[in-house]
Amino acid sequence: xxxxxxxxxxxxxxxxxxxxxxxxxxxxxxxxxxxxxxxxxxxxxxxxxxxxxxxxxxxxxxxxxxxxxxxxxxxxxxxxxxxxxxxxxxxxxxxxxxxxxxxxxxxxxxxxxxxxxxxxxxxxxxxxxxxxxxxxxxxxxxxxxxxxxxxxxxxxxxxxxxxxxxxxxxxxxxxxxxxxxxxxxxxxxxxxxxxxxxxxxxxxxxxxxxxxxxxxxxxxxxxxxxxxxxxxxxxxxxxxxxxxxxxxxxxxxxxxxxxxxxxxxxxxxxxxxxxxxxxxxxxxxxxxxxxxxxxxxxxxxxxxxxxxxxxxxxxxxxxxxxxxxxxx
Amino acid sequence: xxxxxxxxxxxxxxxxxxxxxxxxxxxxxxxxxxxxxxxxxxxxxxxxxxxxxxxxxxxxxxxxxxxxxxxxxxxxxxxxxxxxxxxxxxxxxxxxxxxxxxxxxxxxxxxxxxxxxxxxxxxxxxxxxxxxxxxxxxxxxxxxxxxxxxxxxxxxxxxxxxxxxxxxxxxxxxxxxxxxxxxxxxxxxxxxxxxxxxxxxxxxxxxxxxxxxxxxxxxxxxxxxxxxxxxxxxxxxxxxxxxxxxxxxxxxxxxx
Numbered sequence: 175x176x177x178x179x180x181x182x183x184x185x186x187x188x189x190x191x192x193x194x195x196x197x198x199x200x201x202x203x204x205x206x207x208x209x210x211x212x213x214x215x216x217x218x219x220x221x222x223x224x225x226x227x228x229x230x231x232x233x234x235x236x237x238x239x240x241x242x243x244x245x246x247x248x249x250x251x252x253x254x255x256x257x258x259x260x261x262x263x264x265x266x267x268x269x270x271x272x273x274x275x276x277x278x279x280x281x282x283x284x285x286x287x288x289x290x291x292x293x294x295x296x297x298x299x300x301x302x303x304x305x306x307x308x309x310x311x312x313x314x315x316x317x318x319x320x321x322x323x324x325x326x327x328x329x330x331x332x333x334x335x336x337x338x339x340x341x342x343x344x345x346x347x348x349x350x351x352x353x354x355x356x357x358x359x360x361x362x363x364x365x366x367x368x369x370x371x372x373x374x375x376x377x378x379x380x381x382x383x384x385x386x387x388x389x390x391x392x393x394x395x396x397x398x399x400x401x402x403x404x405x406x407x408x409x410x411x412x413x414x415x416x417x418x419x420x421x422x423x424x425x426x427x428x429x430x431x432x433x434x435x436x437x438x439x440x441x442x443x444x445x446x447x448x449x450x451x452x453x454x455x456x457x458x459x460x461x462x463x464x465x466x467x468x469x470x471x472x473x474x475x476x477x478x479x480x481x482x483x484x485x486x487x488x489x490x491x492x493x494x495x496x497x498x499x500x501x502x
Numbered sequence: 503x504x505x506x507x508x509x510x511x512x513x514x515x516x517x518x519x520x521x522x523x524x525x526x527x528x529x530x531x532x533x534x535x536x537x538x539x540x541x542x543x544x545x546x547x548x549x550x551x552x553x554x555x556x557x558x559x560x561x562x563x564x565x566x567x568x569x570x571x572x573x574x575x576x577x578x579x580x581x582x583x584x585x586x587x588x589x590x591x592x593x594x595x596x597x598x599x600x601x602x603x604x605x606x607x608x609x610x611x612x613x614x615x616x617x618x619x620x621x622x623x624x625x626x627x628x629x630x631x632x633x634x635x636x637x638x639x640x641x642x643x644x645x646x647x648x649x650x651x652x653x654x655x656x657x658x659x660x661x662x663x664x665x666x667x668x669x670x671x672x673x674x675x676x677x678x679x680x681x682x683x684x685x686x687x688x689x690x691x692x693x694x695x696x697x698x699x700x701x702x703x704x705x706x707x708x709x710x711x712x713x714x715x716x717x718x719x720x721x722x723x724x725x726x727x728x729x730x731x732x733x734x735x736x737x738x739x740x741x742x743x744x745x746x747x748x749x750x751x752x753x754x755x756x757x758x
Contacts, residue, residue, distance in 0.1 A: 257591055258591070259591065259592060379610060379611060382605060382608065383605075385594070385598075385602065385605075386602055386605050388591065388592045389590070389591075389592075389599075389602065390589070390591075392554060392585060393585065395554060395574055396552065396554070396578060396582065396583050396585075397578050397602060397603070397605045397606055397658070398573075398574050398575035398576075398577070398578030398579070398605060398606030399574060399575075399605075400573070400574050400575075401574075438592070438593060442593055442594060442595065442598070443592040443593050443594045444594065444598055446613075
């Protein structure tokens, strides 16, 4: 952990990194722009590379940033909800419902512009199923929520496999890209910005309560939290964030797991600082990964989910090993 | 003055009666000991008194109002409970964890101020954890974690303290230290406490009142001098008890 006095500076650095990562992403790609070309293109959208930057790269980089920060924030919330530092935004099946609905849309040839709405719809159905089944009438039960969510996620996975196995070969590639998480066709609907900003403000306002909830339900109640209501609110917030992210770019893995984990190591578990740090760094991480996805095998583009997993898996194992050495 | 009262309280767990028609009131200045053999339901009763689980029938009254009707925030400003087990999953510093006791006193967006921090630092010193402020809670020993949980409770400043075997995992020095602190809270701050204990002699030395859970819903409650004797203890623990007179009063040993 870094000293408390430096934590604010870290947020400032992450903010700078966010801006510069987006700008850097707009300059790199199959055509890498030099400083002067880039400056000319930014100043004049009608210049030679203006369209490339303003219509393609900047929107995509912005979408990557927004999706990354949503997944990271959702990861933080899920970890408090399930009281497990290894929970991720997909563990309760939100992305499964979104993926199933989207793939179904692809099979029936629904226009690409409507697919995000199908994803939202699928995610909502999944949220309602899990919420309805896990809620019951008894007290809050994290275990029941986890079991319901995990089993629902498996159900979606089976349905997705069914669709894939029945789909014609020529549409399989697009489906697989989407499943792995892909920003190639990502557009950033304006409502998603409201979701991001709204949930960020709400989550930050709840940050001290999240600290208490992370200590366990009974402790939180004894410290004055109406835990039942609070935990459902956390669940809904995390689900809406995940659903929005998945509707934009498919199920990009590991961002929601790795980013909160890394930030916890740096700034500790006080959510008043962890939430902004993870939100900013989630954006940076995904912009960086997507830039790699576009450039590593350029002009061939990779789904960004492959990159986040390739970066995430070794990083995660490293952290886990470090934790084991510390005796945790 | 804040009081906590049980009114003809029926509590059971898994079909087993813990107490039936329990009547007692924790008044300021009173230090209650809750005695009973393993598995008799001391924790369940304390949880019920903290409003964490509803009784089968009867009422728990906090400041003359049904505890289940009060918002948890209001309850938390008046009543605090030390649980039997404290497990810290997420990394946080000892100071941050002690400071969580301020949570019910702070408004939605409010941050802890210098006064709150000072209270936390004082409590950390009081439980003999000075120097541990920036240590991570996940690396604490069982006894240290207990003392930190107790520090958070002091920081919470509740008028009523419920403590579930606070002396577990503690060595003799820290047992006495915690008992002295609870006594200090009761006498100096005019608060009230109920403490579940297995050590009858700690109860004899510190408590003003005793409630005994005898099984099958039977109970006995009253001032410590009236209740704590050989007959009652033999009935409570189902084993022979020997009484020893010491300079500071009666003490009890397992007999043969």
